[in-house]
Amino acid sequence: MTTPASRRTVLTAALAAAAGGSALSAAGPAAATGIPVPAARPRPLVDNRFWNSYTDWRSGEGAGTRAFAGSRPGLVIGTPAGRTEYADPHTGRTTSWEYARWISPVHRPRVAATEVIASWNARTPAGTWLQTELSGTYSDGSTTPWFVMGRWAAGDGDILRTSVDDQSDGRSSIWTDTFSVDDPASGLRLVAYRLRLTLYRRPGTALTPTVWRVGAMASDVPDRFTVPASTPRVARELAVPRYSQNTHVGQYPEYDNGGEAWCSPTSSQMIVEYWGRRPTPEELAWVNPDFADPQVCHAARHTYDHQYQGCGNWPFNAAYAASYREMNAVVTRLESLGQLESLVAVGIPAITSQSFLKEELTGAGYGTSGHLMTVIGFTPGGDVIANDPASPSNEAVRRVYKRAEWENIWLRTKRYNASGKVASGTGGVCYLFWPERPTAAQRKALAALGVD
Template identity: 30%
Template sequence: MPPSCDRGIDRAPSPEPDRHDLIVRLPEWRPREPAHRLVPALSVLGDGVAGFRFEMSVYSSGAWSPWLAGATVGRGSFPAAATRSDTLACEVDEFIASAPAERVRLILRVNPAAPDAPLAAPWFVSLSAWSPTAPPGQVPGSGVRLAVPPLSQMEEDAAIRNRICSPSSVAMVLAYYGAPIAVADLAREIFQPELDLYGVWPAAVRAAGRRGVAGYLLRFPDWSTAAWCLEQGMPIIASVRYGPGELTDAAIAETSGHLLVLTGYEGDDVLVNDPAAPRADAVARRYRLEELRRVWLARTGVGYVLFAPVRSGNRPSSAL
């Protein structure tokens, strides 16, 4: 975790039964600054969870919001729950507060793969919170290059190739960590049929965990935070959005939402594996740092950070 974003690790409470599900009531959390946008994620190493969803309530303007539910990831027939109120709304994988949240309550609802051993595998929950602001200017550095194998989504089945930037990016990073998987296989696993989406962020983190690669979702506040991850040997799967002419030599001319892999930086350039390139030999690219800051950090700023965990026991924890 980048030091500028690290809030430490709290031990998670034990799961408790709730009808046919298990729930984990995570400790109440306060962001450094009141935040409008919140993105939770669950990372489980192995197949310990068949499905899950997050439920959230926030404290702002002197009152707690109603509890709202995020999208279900994987298999789970959970109780019906609201996704929108006057003070808080969930947009698939992101909770958005109308007034900045001063405190956060979070529940993890789980459909365990093995009811007799719920959440037995190592796992953690992360939560990234922020309010939209302009990111600081670039921070110079000596540079780094990570050897992430290139994969093109455009070489996949024509029926889905334009929709699988997230599975393609995750497959590249899994191959980097020595856990290669065919893009088509990963796309089938990540696909959320109820939403008709391949790009649900927590589903990507879950799929990586099933292959022994941990991960979390992070809203990157600035370029130096991203550079820190790259310097630690961790590629970043970045969520970008741009119009025509905003990203020079981009693999696609414009997009309302696209995932690509940051693999390093050199001087004023960011090294990228862009899965929207037409062929694998065209995936590795250089984008201008100033332009990438605009189309990534100044917009969503969200990235998947996947990493090879250091195993020091199997105790569950929540990193909030």
């Protein structure tokens, strides 16, 4: 359940002065004329843009790629643009690959961003893999280099999936899976970006990755230690399978040893199975038959980031979920608990990321610098019902947490750790998984967030 603090950065922004100015300017005319002035709409904090339609794929710049239409449009290798060598840093092997590239149109998010997280949905059969990169324009007109946001393969027989450390242009850095402006208080923001996909295959074959979705969440969430409690709106509980990460303690040290390190894949597996998908017996044949819930071991292996040395890479978990039949998955941020209630109301659970001291979440029984759990509902009183994998058994996974406490630990961006020092909070990060053919109500709820 612990995410190394050095791999996650704080979202920071100096918005208090600007917010105060807006409030004064809105109040002025009303005081002078007596005419009511509508309250200023809150500035958006999050922007989502995902390319997934035939028109989207055709709108980008392709070099060797081919877009195809149909019920689920996508992108594949057509005629390779060239051949390259890849030296896998984790195996020591250098291998030749044919490749093709696609670059998205420039996207100007409605949020001048301090952080951007990319995610993608793809099928990568044996003998193929892909790389996702981001390049952007800053608010002062300067540009970034191309940053690698992930090297992905669903399996691990060709390359070992990996993030790339030590990427920085002196103004922003990549922290495992997140582009982050180094000094948000300076006012520097990312105001536009493009994504680049590179698809790889064994030379001389007809193999190809198939990409159905690629995009990013851009955000600028203000520094905040506390978040005001909201009013409950939804009472519903979803029937999501329950799995404990702690029943896997000591299993598969090569995938971070089970237990507290497996909160993310355990949560991901719960929702994959909620939507009626799961690994086949053949896919689970490698797991020790003495281990319970082998599908959790499978999820850990297939989300493991060999650079991060853990299973907590956010986009890798989304890509894992989307590797199942007709599944979509993204990493995003939600701006409020109300948005999460709207998803649960239409039958969509979410995996949320939070950090807290033991005394900050009544009933948890532990503290953590980073933990994933699955929100499956809300009580009539508005409290949060979560499948918390940090439980001693599957039967104990369902928890009810106090609304105000849970809302605060999830949405804040600053907190005090056990040593009394200021540490980061995730500011509403979550994974959303849903089927290719959602209900009309589900589609509407997703569209409201910009992730349909």
